[in-house]
Amino acid sequence: MTTEETVREVKKALRSAMNGVLSAQMRQAGMPYRLVFGVELPRLREIAREFPSDRALAQNLWNQPIRECKMLAAMLMPIEEMLPEVAEIWTDEMPTAEIAQTTVMFLFSRTSWASAIAFQWIAGEHPMRQLCGYLILARLMVQGAEFNAPSILEIRDQAEATLPQADLHLQKAIHAVLDRLDA
Numbered sequence: 001m002t003t004e005e006t007v008r009e010v011k012k013a014l015r016s017a018m019n020g021v022l023s024a025q026m027r028q029a030g031m032p033y034r035l036v037f038g039v040e041l042p043r044l045r046e047i048a049r050e051f052p053s054d055r056a057l058a059q060n061l062w063n064q065p066i067r068e069c070k071m072l073a074a075m076l077m078p079i080e081e082m083l084p085e086v087a088e089i090w091t092d093e094m095p096t097a098e099i100a101q102t103t104v105m106f107l108f109s110r111t112s113w114a115s116a117i118a119f120q121w122i123a124g125e126h127p128m129r130q131l132c133g134y135l136i137l138a139r140l141m142v143q144g145a146e147f148n149a150p151s152i153l154e155i156r157d158q159a160e161a162t163l164p165q166a167d168l169h170l171q172k173a174i175h176a177v178l179d180r181l182d183a
Contacts, residue, residue, distance in 0.1 A: 003056045007069075010061065013047045014039055014068050026067070032095045034065035041102070044068060048075035055081045062090060067099070074103040079110045084117050091121075091129045097169035100131050108132060109139035119151070122158045127170060130162060134173035141180040152181060 001009075014037045023038030039047070051057065051072075058077035061069040087108055094100050108114055114136050121133030137155065147155070159174045166174060 003054075003060050006051060006054075006057050007060050007064070010047070010051060010057075010069065010072060011066075013050060014066075017043050017047065031067060033067045036067045039068050041071070044071055045075065048072055051076060053078045062093075067096075070095075070099050071102045074099075074106040077107055079107065082107055082111055084111075084113050087111075087117065087132075088129070091126070091132050094128050094132075097131060100128060100169075101135060104132055104135040104139055109136050109143070115140060115145065119154060122155070122162070127167065130166075131170045131173055134159075134170065134177050138173060138176040138180060141177065147181075155181065 017037065017039045019038035019040065021038070022040070023036050026036045026038055053076050055078055058073045061076065062073035064070070090103065091100070094103070108117075111117075118133040118136035118140070121129040122137070124130060124133075155177060159178055163171060163174055
């Protein structure tokens with residue numbers, strides 16, 4: 001089966017799992033997608049298990065202007081094939097904080113370069129990369145990662161500099177990291 005055929009099968013699975021009420025609510029809320037199926041995360045995880053973990057498929061799904069396709073892309077991208085350069089392109093294209101959270105949870109936080117890129121992103125000026133950076137740090141902490149004193153100082157300094165102009169999602173991510181540091 002070709003990648004395009006697999007994408008069609010993914011879309012069929014999404015259509016059959018569609019939650020019309022949730023889809024309508026998301027469209028009314030102004031979600032920035034051409035199409036929203038309203039499929040909840042647990043069902044998306046089930047759908048992801050039906051398809052191969054494949055870079056070409058994940059990239060094709062990422063390029064779809066569909067909420068659920070972007071979320072599935074994060075679930076289906078082979079972790080070892082996700083490069084930091086591609087992650088930066090994906091963050092540039094992330095339409096919502098929900099996609100950032102999903103991509104970090106299922107993909108970015110599991111890479112070998114997660115910690116290094118998180119520090120790079122929180123120090124940058126790109127708001128979506130900053131959000132992903134703090135989400136990665138929080139996720140790594142949940143997974144048991146510990147940071148040395150200079151790293152903790154860097155996190156606190158960047159958080160202090162970013163918080164005044166941060167939107168609500170970024171503020172929450174920053175506070176999730178700071179709360180774990182203080183625990």
